[in-house]
Amino acid sequence: MGIVVTGVGMISALGVGVDCNLVSIRKGLSGISATPKILKTGNKLPVGELQMTNDELHKLLTIQPQEHLSRTALLGIWAVREALKNANVDYSKRIGLVSSTSVGGMDLTEHFFEKFIEDDKAGRLRDVRMHDCAASTDAIARHCGINGYRTTISTACSSAANAVITGAKLLKHNIVDYVVVGGSDALSAFTVNGFKSLMILDEKHCRPFDESRAGLNLGEGAGYLVLQREEDAPLYYCHLSGYANRNDAHHQTASSAEGNGAYLAMADALKMAGMSPENVDYINAHGTGTGNNDASESAAFIRLFGNNIPPFSSTKAFTGHTLAAAGGIEAVLSVMAIKTGCLYPNLNFNTPISAYGLTPVCKYTDCTRVDSVLTNSFGFGGNCSSLLFTR
Amino acid sequence: MKCYIDRVTTEHDVVTDIKLLIPDAGLRRRMSRVIKSAVTTAVECVGGIENIGSYDAIITATGWGCLTDSERFLRNIIVDKEQLLNPTPFIQSTFNTVGGQIALLNHNHCYNVTYVNRSHSFEDALLDAMMRIADGESENILVGAFDEQTPSQHRIMERMGIFRNINDGEGAVFAQIRAHRSAESIAQVTAIDFPAHSLSKQECLEKFATSENVVLMYNTYTLHGLYPTVSARCFAEATRLIQNGTKEVIVYNEYFGATPTVLRIQCVG
Structure with missing residues (x-):
């Protein structure tokens, strides 16, 4: 049974909505700012931050401020609403949601905890009610008219790609008629400090796949697709024709030098679609800009594609690394690459990594035919996922 | 499934x-x-x-x-x-x-x-x-x-x-x-459901029981305390009942303000 994409929705540091994001990328305008402006942190590091406060997001979504939703939920609601509208869903059918997040309501919990560690009777309980990951999924479902099966996945930076995989299975097993899949993550002091403590944040604008790369820039946002069974959808963007999740099983946070997990995930996604590597037109790489990820992913490309590596790029220098949302945002970009026939540039690239010699797509390329896109998402715990979209 | x-x-x-x-x-x-x-x-x-x-x-x-x-x-x-x-x-x-x-x-x-x-x-x-x-x-x-x-x-x-x-x-x-029965198989899950609304004990049995010989574990999570995955403890208890000779167990749980979940676990014989 074929699974097709019938709707897309996205919000990121590049702006609100898929069109706005695509225009920014076409113009080569990055969403990375020199320091956080809305997030409260003493860390003056570059981030991909959506320049809207939570109050402004409540207003944009016409949700009462007293509902006091986490930023993760607010970003998610926007992107899911856009995707549902884009797919023109029939609300009398069973609409499912597989959402993902890595921080959940941590932005609110941080406020609570500051007071709570001084005095366990202090801190506003409304600041901690949205702490768990499912709270954002519930809020999204409630504010988007989602009536069917819903679940939440959290596998660090591959979360949204795994949500896409689970959603496809729910359709195959006729548990839902439509399924909204993807992820949402807000910037938080928790993640900024976490990645800083791991010493993998670049103090400058990140440079994925470049010899001089020195780490990632964190970002925030949400990206969701609407998936349907092909026979139920007269109009669609493209097929989700392959997917796989495999584990690198090398280290809790680092990727293997051989890119085992990445290689297995990409190879399995192609195998599922019955497609050979030479037929991949574009890869939207995980490409975080850390020394370790980009080397490991390059090694996996060479193992799978040999000397015929398809055009590839990382879009993280535009959006920042949006953690659990990255797989959703990049799935939207992959679908739109097929729809509009474009390849996205890998900003800030100058010199290939000497050990691999790979050069990504550096210029925005349009008016090209893109029939198949592989998109990668890798996370802590060795979690590696690949999705394959085809015309 | x-x-x-x-x-x-x-x-x-x-x-x-x-x-x-x-x-x-x-x-x-x-x-x-x-x-x-x-x-x-x-x-x-x-x-x-x-x-x-x-x-x-x-x-x-x-x-x-x-x-x-x-x-x-x-x-x-x-x-x-x-x-x-x-x-x-x-x-x-x-x-x-x-x-x-x-x-x-x-x-x-x-x-x-x-x-x-x-x-x-x-x-x-x-x-x-x-x-x-x-x-x-x-x-x-x-x-x-x-x-x-x-x-x-x-x-x-x-x-x-x-x-x-x-x-x-x-x-x-x-x-x-x-996926397949082995010499070690102790039970089988024959139904998993996520009803949109609460079910009464009677409705659980009408909808999920396949025989008279059934034990209904209705919100037995309360025996184990409240935490998000306490229903897994109920699942463990249900398989134990099957090991001890019960033919069929329906596990119904509803807590933390969420919609319920239902599992039907049966003997393999």
């Missing part, structure tokens, strides 16, 4: 020396209590590290994840004013830490996903396992659930008024799930 259950292990069933279950002393030292509890339960369930390799999917479930590590890192951010933080609690606060650690112990490259969906987390993981089996993607799956209670979590939920009629709780449960 259905699947066979070959073994169910809770943290209380772990009898093997932890040094055999997690041989790396450094790793044991770094692991927080819930990670240690969940990983040892998983390794005990599969019968030793060397058997982890025979699984072709590892699917974990947790409502709250590794709370102690999350709290510790949050506290350090505030107390140390964002300076010179130790990354270990941040790394271990990730929800898929347990699934990743199990894979790492035996370098298992298989499918490895974590569901974090409050009171449905365990059932969502089991549904994923059953879909993989129905799709022919897996033969042997390790499915597990874990949650820990911490002083802060207890205090916060107490302030929310949640423990007026029920105790706090925690636990780890892992199960060997098979």
Whole structure:
């Protein structure tokens, strides 16, 4: 049974909505700012931050401020609403949601905890009610008219790609008629400090796949697709024709030098679609800009594609690394690459990594035919996922 | 959709020396209590590290994840004013830490996903396992659930008024799930459902029972205390009933304000 994409929705540091994001990328305008402006942190590091406060997001979504939703939920609601509208869903059918997040309501919990560690009777309980990951999924479902099966996945930076995989299975097993899949993550002091403590944040604008790369820039946002069974959808963007999740099983946070997990995930996604590597037109790489990820992913490309590596790029220098949302945002970009026939540039690239010699797509390329896109998402715990979209 | 259950292990069933279950002393030292509890339960369930390799999917479930590590890192951010933080609690606060650690112990490259969906987390993981089996993607799956209670979590939920009629709780449960019946199969899951509304006891039986010879476990989570994956404990109890001669058990759970979940577990005979 074929699974097709019938709707897309996205919000990121590049702006609100898929069109706005695509225009920014076409113009080569990055969403990375020199320091956080809305997030409260003493860390003056570059981030991909959506320049809207939570109050402004409540207003944009016409949700009462007293509902006091986490930023993760607010970003998610926007992107899911856009995707549902884009797919023109029939609300009398069973609409499912597989959402993902890595921080959940941590932005609110941080406020609570500051007071709570001084005095366990202090801190506003409304600041901690949205702490768990499912709270954002519930809020999204409630504010988007989602009536069917819903679940939440959290596998660090591959979360949204795994949500896409689970959603496809729910359709195959006729548990839902439509399924909204993807992820949402807000910037938080928790993640900024976490990645800083791991010493993998670049103090400058990140440079994925470049010899001089020195780490990632964190970002925030949400990206969701609407998936349907092909026979139920007269109009669609493209097929989700392959997917796989495999584990690198090398280290809790680092990727293997051989890119085992990445290689297995990409190879399995192609195998599922019955497609050979030479037929991949574009890869939207995980490409975080850390020394370790980009080397490991390059090694996996060479193992799978040999000397015929398809055009590839990382879009993280535009959006920042949006953690659990990255797989959703990049799935939207992959679908739109097929729809509009474009390849996205890998900003800030100058010199290939000497050990691999790979050069990504550096210029925005349009008016090209893109029939198949592989998109990668890798996370802590060795979690590696690949999705394959085809015309 | 259905699947066979070959073994169910809770943290209380772990009898093997932890040094055999997690041989790396450094790793044991770094692991927080819930990670240690969940990983040892998983390794005990599969019968030793060397058997982890025979699984072709590892699917974990947790409502709250590794709370102690999350709290510790949050506290350090505030107390140390964002300076010179130790990354270990941040790394271990990730929800898929347990699934990743199990894979790492035996370098298992298989499918490895974590569901974090409050009171449905365990059932969502089991549904994923059953879909993989129905799709022919897996033969042997390790499915597990874990949650820990911490002083802060207890205090916060107490302030929310949640423990007026029920105790706090925690636990780890892992199960060997098979596509095909084996000599070790103790039970089978023959139905998994996520009704949109509450069901009465009568409705549960009418909708899910296949015989008169059925035991209904209706909201028996209350016996184990309240935590997001307590329904996995009920699942473990249900398989025990089957092992002791019950033919069919319906497990119905509804808590934390979510819609209910229903499992039908039957003997394999």
